[in-house]
Amino acid sequence: MATKKTNDLVILGIESTAHTFSIGVVRQKAKSDDLSKISLTKSSHEDLVDIEILANEIDVYKPEKGGIDPDICTQHHKQVKEQVLQRALEKAGIGLDKVSAIAYSHGPGLPPCLLVGSEFAKELSDKYHKPVLQINHCIAHIEIAKLFGKMKDPIALYVSGGNTQVIGFAGSRYRVFGETMDIGIGNALDSFGRAIGISFPAGPEISRLWQLGNKRRNYIELPYVVKGMDLSFSGIVSDAARRYKAGNKSDESIEDLCFSFQETTFAMLTEVTERALSHTKKNELILTGGVAAAQRLREMLSIMCKERNAKFYACPIEYAGDNGAMIAYTGLLLYKFGKNKYNTNSCSDSQNSHNTNSQQVGYDTNNSQASHDTNSCPVSQSSKNSHDRFNANWRTDDVEIGWM
């Protein structure tokens, strides 16, 4: 008896840009057995129903002391990748043969860490004859928050370890309206944390100390650096760390410093985000990235949005930090809405299956009908460059977005 073929779309996503190695599995159930009846409209919110996150397995490298050592982090990712994959598949209740495509974080990120994810994607693609989707990590943070928040065209405040950007969609791309001029807010929290004896990730402990400091409300003025829409955090880290070392503990306690550090940096973030909402006249805001877990930041943004009659949504914590589900979900968008553009290749030709040209990871409105046939292996323009496996500096606004 012939088995009934399923037209469900199942994407496996691999995340390895920095400290986190994660694999997620996302499925969209086919609405009809007849593929020709599946409507793939550009109106993503009509079409993006029945999305299920089947698995999101995460393993984070936590340095015993100091910041992330890329080499040790890479070893961590290599050691855990098979286990994380097995856990994800078990949780999802599927085998790799049922996967439609494999998505991975192509950048931005730490090169040796990125390479672990891209090589793993290539290995699985070769073994199971699956197309590969190269995903921009920052865009994945935005898309997963939009999905949960049911937002259509929001401003995104993306706050993570390495990145801090205020982003909005305009003219087929996510434009960066403002960003950090030096380190990301997460790195700023972690660096300051390190200086005051808190291990990585320092964000949660600084938030806890903020609560104690909030009772005293002894605000210490720290460098507030906003230039137009851009921000700088390195000065505040140095100044706060210097004050701690100076040991003026009676009137500048660790709680006071954590309170003042969060109040200052989160106010800076709120200021530029409000300006982006005002300039663009958009009325939705999403908060995403690992620092989205910070309650005080959520509170400040929520108050600001309330005052402007804008909707505010903070990404659930499990999906706000780096995770494979966001890569899988963005892979699903790319698979559905960018058939001729995603960088898959002849599955047998692994040399060519990773093409970094970001223009090709876009979307062509004339060719949005992607096949859900899991046996098909879409053909792409080939690249002979084996170093095209990742793009460490891939900009958010390099990518043409096809699903908005």
Ligand code: AMP
């Ligand atoms: P990501 O790079 O997106 O995974 O985010 C990691 C960053 O999130 C790290 O720098 C953490 O310190 C930060 N973080 C995690 N939890 C919190 C929290 N509750 N408050 C502030 N920052 C946090």
Ligand code: MG
């Ligand atoms: Mg991230």
